Amino acid sequence: MQTFSWQRAVIKVGSALIAPDGNACSAQYLLAIAGFITASRKAGKEVILVSSGSVAAGRRSVPVTHQATIAEKQAMASIGQMQMMANWQRFFDFPCAQVLLTADDLRDRTRYVNTRNTLRELLRHQALPVVNENDTVAVNELKVGDNDNLAAFTALVAQADTLIICSDIDGLYSADPRRDATATLIPHVSEITAATMALAGGAGTALGTGGMRTKLEAASVCAKSGIQTLIVNGRDAATFDALSQGRIPGTHFTPQQSASKARALWLTHTIKTRGILHIDEGARDAVVSRGASLLPIGVLSVSGHFKNGDAVDLKCNDTVIAKGLALYDHYELHKIKGLRSVAIRDVLGYDNSDVVVHRDDMVLIT
Numbered sequence: 222m223q224t225f226s227w228q229r230a231v232i233k234v235g236s237a238l239i240a241p242d243g244n245a246c247s248a249q250y251l252l253a254i255a256g257f258i259t260a261s262r263k264a265g266k267e268v269i270l271v272s273s274g275s276v277a278a279g280r281r282s283v284p285v286t287h288q289a290t291i292a293e294k295q296a297m298a299s300i301g302q303m304q305m306m307a308n309w310q311r312f313f314d315f316p317c318a319q320v321l322l323t324a325d326d327l328r329d330r331t332r333y334v335n336t337r338n339t340l341r342e343l344l345r346h347q348a349l350p351v352v353n354e355n356d357t358v359a360v361n362e363l364k365v366g367d368n369d370n371l372a373a374f375t376a377l378v379a380q381a382d383t384l385i386i387c388s389d390i391d392g393l394y395s396a397d398p399r400r401d402a403t404a405t406l407i408p409h410v411s412e413i414t415a416a417t418m419a420l421a422g423g424a425g426t427a428l429g430t431g432g433m434r435t436k437l438e439a440a441s442v443c444a445k446s447g448i449q450t451l452i453v454n455g456r457d458a459a460t461f462d463a464l465s466q467g468r469i470p471g472t473h474f475t476p477q478q479s480a481s482k483a484r485a486l487w488l489t490h491t492i493k494t495r496g497i498l499h500i501d502e503g504a505r506d507a508v509v510s511r512g513a514s515l516l517p518i519g520v521l522s523v524s525g526h527f528k529n530g531d532a533v534d535l536k537c538n539d540t541v542i543a544k545g546l547a548l549y550d551h552y553e554l555h556k557i558k559g560l561r562s563v564a565i566r567d568v569l570g571y572d573n574s575d576v577v578v579h580r581d582d583m584v585l586i587t
């Protein structure tokens with residue numbers, strides 16, 4: 222069996238595991254998954270859960286004999302989401318935090334940054350973020366549409382290094398094993414090509430949304446961003462014993478480049494800077510030599526008009542030393558420059574963050 226290592230993972234759990242009888246929440250498969258999450262956190266790793274199952278869980282309370290309408294499904298999701306969250310919470314003695322996202326939260330820069338900050342803060346407070354699509358408000362054009370792709374986007378927003386998709390099947394097979402008895406498990410995929418996509422069939426049960434196709438789409442999004450993906454069988458408790466020991470019991474998709482390299486390339490080449498933070502020499506040394514985030518106290522002056530989440534240059538003595546994403550807009554920065562972080566709240570009335578540019582969102586210009 223192949224081995225792997227990770228530090229921050231998004232774990233996606235599909236409806237087939239949450240509601241295996243197609244109706245209401247069950248603990249049957251979640252116990253082993255929850256045990257793995259708890260053990261991983263104890264080992265100092267960080268976990269974000271993406272959980273499906275709200276529609277399946279709410280189905281009993283909105284009985285229909287016909288194919289459910291969108292409004293009926295939204296009512297099921299609304300009722301089922303509470304049950305799904307409660308179902309998870311009973312396995313943990315730390316708080317589960319509900320995070321409901323729509324496609325717009327990931328497309329819109331400000332909402333993307335806010336989502337990322339919230340996830341970061343939840344992890345910092347040892348909560349377990351439990352993400353689902355906000356089915357109640359998201360009609361088709363606002364939807365990511367399936368939780369495999371939602372999990373991939375969550376991994377990007379959260380800057381995870383690993384996506385683990387727990388399904389009702391051992392991994393990617395050479396064909397849908399429900400239709401082809403000769404199909405064999407593919408343990409490793411180094412590149413997702415059109416030929417790989419062609420192996421994927423639709424969902425295995427009426428509850429599943431995208432089948433293997435959306436799982437491959439998710440793995441492809443992650444691979445391009447330097448995130449490894451695993452597809453594993455969440456019905457088999459042995460899966461989580463193997464994962465705890467750093468072994469891969471299903472299919473492993475290798476990232477095309479390291480996450481930090483992918484992010485550095487994205488920051489360096491894709492994002493246009495909208496302003497400049499002129500910083501003092503102490504801040505420059507902290508950023509360059511100590512790998513620190515930029516604090517407001519090191520900011521001397523601010524130029525340009527930019528929003529929270531826009532890229533800015535960090536300049537010291539007329540030399541650009543780094544580029545990064547600002548956690549405050551230019552207007553806020555004019556007010557908090559030169560201040561200690563504890564004073565941000567007094568001046569602005571709130572604080573998004575103790576730092577002005579987080580280390581994870583910064584690339585040094587050498």
Ligand SMILES: Nc1ncnc2c1ncn2[C@@H]1O[C@H](COP(=O)(O)OP(=O)(O)O)[C@@H](O)[C@H]1O
Nearest residue numbers: 235236388394396397422424425429430432433
């Ligand atoms: N090439 C393939 N390899 C493995 N499973 C496949 C493949 N093509 C289609 N599938 C189907 O995908 C299903 C898993 O997806 P889905 O039903 O959407 O589950 P989930 O709720 O976990 O997202 C499997 O049960 C299987 O029937």
Ligand SMILES: N[C@@H](CCC(=O)OP(=O)(O)O)C(=O)O
Nearest residue numbers: 236273274275276367368430
């Ligand atoms: N947001 C929906 C899940 C959609 C979905 O992708 O389901 P699945 O294919 O089981 O992961 C719900 O909570 O029911």
